[in-house]
Amino acid sequence: MDIAPPTATAENTALADLARNPASTQAAGTLRLAGSLLRPATLTLDALRRYPGTLGAPFDLRCYTTGRFIRTVPPYRGVRLTALLEEAGLRCDEPGDFKRMVFFAVGHDGYFVTFSWHELFNTPVGEQVLVAYECGGAPLDAETGAPVLYSGTDLVPAPRHVKRLVRIEARVLAL
Ligand SMILES: Nc1nc2c(c(=O)[nH]1)N[C@H]1C(S)=C(S)[C@@H](COP(=O)(O)O)O[C@H]1N2
Ligand SMILES: [Mo]
Numbered sequence: 001m002d003i004a005p006p007t008a009t010a011e012n013t014a015l016a017d018l019a020r021n022p023a024s025t026q027a028a029g030t031l032r033l034a035g036s037l038l039r040p041a042t043l044t045l046d047a048l049r050r051y052p053g054t055l056g057a058p059f060d061l062r063c064y065t066t067g068r069f070i071r072t073v074p075p076y077r078g079v080r081l082t083a084l085l086e087e088a089g090l091r092c093d094e095p096g097d098f099k100r101m102v103f104f105a106v107g108h109d110g111y112f113v114t115f116s117w118h119e120l121f122n123t124p125v126g127e128q129v130l131v132a133y134e135c136g137g138a139p140l141d142a143e144t145g146a147p148v149l150y151s152g153t154d155l156v157p158a159p160r161h162v163k164r165l166v167r168i169e170a171r172v173l174a175l
Pocket of ligand 2: 064066
């Protein structure tokens with residue numbers, strides 16, 4: 001399976017720039033919602049803080065690759081990724097597009113992980129995927145890694161604990 005061939009839009013150019021030269025793209029702390037969306041948006045940290053917060057549970061950050069225990073993370077507070085995506089509106093150009101939709105969550109350094117539409121909207125996993133702006137009761141700022149995206153039900157949490165999240169990209173996959 002492959003990702004649908006990218007068309008030469010400004011959005012795709014911006015994503016390619018991010019992968020090549022991660023630090024150059026956006027103002028620190030801003031999050032861009034892009035790709036297969038009805039209302040693409042850029043949100044500042046202050047805008048994220050205005051959404052109703054969901055409080056996560058504390059967890060142990062552990063690297064999948066090495067098994068290394070990193071640290072115990074106090075509860076995060078943040079907005080559900082599904083709430084942000086619902087507000088931005090998912091495009092459905094062909095019947096069944098959601099079945100083939102994935103989301104890239106991209107960090108400031110070009111590190112990225114994936115979520116599927118089903119995982120977020122059709123399993124309990126999505127209820128605990130947060131874009132966090134507070135940790136242990138203290139506000140996070142761009143210097144301390146905000147916003148952080150993480151998936152609260154992952155068995156090994158470090159891979160999908162993306163520091164300085166800068167972009168959520170919605171894509172419909174094609175064979
Ligand atoms: N932005 C960003 N977030 C990231 C990563 C990364 O390279 N960039 N690596 C992930 C992985 S694989 C691990 S193990 C942890 C490492 O966390 P640490 O830097 O606090 O040790 O961050 C996760 N989040
Ligand atoms: Mo890791």
